[in-house]
Amino acid sequence: MLHKSGYPLWILTFFMLTLFLSACGYTRTSINDPRKLVSLSTAKMQQLKGFQYQIYRTGEPAFLDYNETISFRKAEGFYVIPDRVTAKVRVITSLIVAEVNIISIGDKQWETNLVTGAWQRVPAEYAFQPQTLLNPETGLQAILEEQLYDLTLLGLDEIEELPGKKLHHIHGLLNGDAAYNLTYGMIDNETLDVDIWVDPESYVIHRVIVIDPMNEGEDEDTVWQIDFWNFDKVIEINPPLEEK
Numbered sequence: 001m002l003h004k005s006g007y008p009l010w011i012l013t014f015f016m017l018t019l020f021l022s023a024c025g026y027t028r029t030s031i032n033d034p035r036k037l038v039s040l041s042t043a044k045m046q047q048l049k050g051f052q053y054q055i056y057r058t059g060e061p062a063f064l065d066y067n068e069t070i071s072f073r074k075a076e077g078f079y080v081i082p083d084r085v086t087a088k089v090r091v092i093t094s095l096i097v098a099e100v101n102i103i104s105i106g107d108k109q110w111e112t113n114l115v116t117g118a119w120q121r122v123p124a125e126y127a128f129q130p131q132t133l134l135n136p137e138t139g140l141q142a143i144l145e146e147q148l149y150d151l152t153l154l155g156l157d158e159i160e161e162l163p164g165k166k167l168h169h170i171h172g173l174l175n176g177d178a179a180y181n182l183t184y185g186m187i188d189n190e191t192l193d194v195d196i197w198v199d200p201e202s203y204v205i206h207r208v209i210v211i212d213p214m215n216e217g218e219d220e221d222t223v224w225q226i227d228f229w230n231f232d233k234v235i236e237i238n239p240p241l242e243e244k
Contacts, residue, residue, distance in 0.1 A: 032153065033153075034151035034152060034153040034170045034172070035151055037153070037168055037170060037198055037203070038144060038145055038148060038151065038170065038172075038196065038198075039145055040198075040203040041141075041196070041198045041203045041204065041205045042136070042141045042142065042144060042145040042205075043203075044202065044203040044204055044205075045136045045141045045204065045205055045228075046136040046137060046141065048081065048136070048204075048231055048232050049080070049081055049232050049233075049234050050078060050079055050080040050081055050230075050232060050233055050234040050235070051078070051079055051228050051229070051230055051231050051232070051233065052076075052077070052078050052079075052228070052229050052230035052233060053075075053076065053077065053078075053079060053130075053134060053226065053227065053228050053229075054074070054075070054076040054225075054226070054227045055074065055075045055076075055130075055133075055224065055225070055226050056073075056074045056224075056225045056226075056227075057072055057073060057074065057222060057223065057224050057225075058222070058223045058225075059212075059214075059220045059221050059222040059223050060212075060214060060215075060218045060219070060220060060221070060222045061092075061222075062183075062186040062187070062222060063186070064091065064128050064186070069093060069094065070091050070092070070093055070114075071091060071092040071093075072089070072091060072128060072186065073090040073091060073092055073097070074089070074090040075087045075088065075089045075090070075102075075128070075130060076088050077102070077130065078230075078233070078235050078237070079130070079131075079134050080234050080235065080237055081136070082135075082137075083104075083105065083106045083131060083135070084104070084105050084131075084237035085102070085103070085104040085105075085130045085131045085134065085237070086101075086102065086103055086104075086235075086237055087101070087102040087104075087128075087130045088100075088101055088102075089101075089102060089111075089128055091114070093114075098114055100112050100114060102128070102130065103119075103237065103238075103239065103240060104129065104130060104131040105237065105238075105239060108121070108239070109121070109122050109129065109131070110122065110239065110240050119240035119241075129184070132182060133182060133183065139182060140182070140208065140226065141205070143174070143178045143179065143182065144174075144194070144196065144208070147174055147175055147178055148172040148173070148174055148194060149172060149173055149174075149175075150172055150173045151170060151171070151172040152170070152171045152172070153168065153169075153170055154169040154170065154171055155168075155169060156168065156169070156200070157169035157197065159197055159206065159207055161227070162206065165199075166200065167197040167198060167199055167200065167206055167207075168197065168198040168199075168200050169195065169196075169197055170195070170196045170197075170198065171193070171194070171195050171196075172194050172196075173191055173192065173193065173194065174191070174192045174193075174194045174210070175191060175192075176188055176189040176190045176191060176192050176212075177189045179192060179210065187210065187212050187222075187224065188212050188213075188215065190212075190213065191213075192210050192211060192212055192213075193210070193211040193213075194208065194209070194210050194211075195207075195208070195209045196208050202231075204228065204231050205228055206227065206228060206229070207225065207226070207227050207228070208224075208225075208226045209223065209224065209225050209226075210223070210224040210226075211223050211224075212224065
């Protein structure tokens with residue numbers, strides 16, 4: 001059958017469909033190439049002005065101190081580009097479950113005392129550092145782009161917090177050396193399983209799950225879940241009042 005333009009109708013239909021898919025940003029490469037998806041997502045995260053995040057750990061303890069008395073459970077806060085971070089960190093000791101607040105600006109970090117609640121400056125080597133972990137240029141996102149291997153695109157998937165929204169689900173492996181150094185030993189330096197959920201339209205990363213396999217004598221894996229939302233939201237982050 002011919003269209004009044006003189007071209008077969010199937011050719012015009014194919015042409016219009018191609019234009020539609022291109023306008024929507026759906027290309028063969030962006031859908032089927034997990035390496036390209038990871039590169040696009042990390043580049044997008046580096047372009048953001050800020051975001052909200054949550055880091056949640058389950059399984060075997062991940063200790064914050066050399067004496068292994070304070071275990072990390074959860075952190076939630078804001079990251080404002082390039083180097084300002086807030087965090088409310090839930091920790092577990094032998095006696096209590098407590099929360100510590102953190103403010104990080106550049107190479108300076110303050111946190112509330114676990115006992116008194118008073119703000120205090122903390123040397124980097126003695127603290128949980130969300131700024132280092134989440135920095136889009138040198139932190140988690142950079143490691144995912146540079147060191148993930150054996151990537152597989154598992155298809156479109158949903159996460160519970162975003163019902164009805166389809167996300168690209170990517171699985172890969174990560175050599176643990178970089179993660180070990182980035183987290184000051186909270187994650188082991190061995191091969192890690194990594195899953196990433198990426199928005200197919202904006203390419204922002206909504207979730208990363210890192211599985212740290214159990215060591216000899218442990219009962220289960222340690223699982224790290226990092227979620228991102230409120231993309232491009234910026235809040236004012238200043239030093240604690242007593243530091244002004």
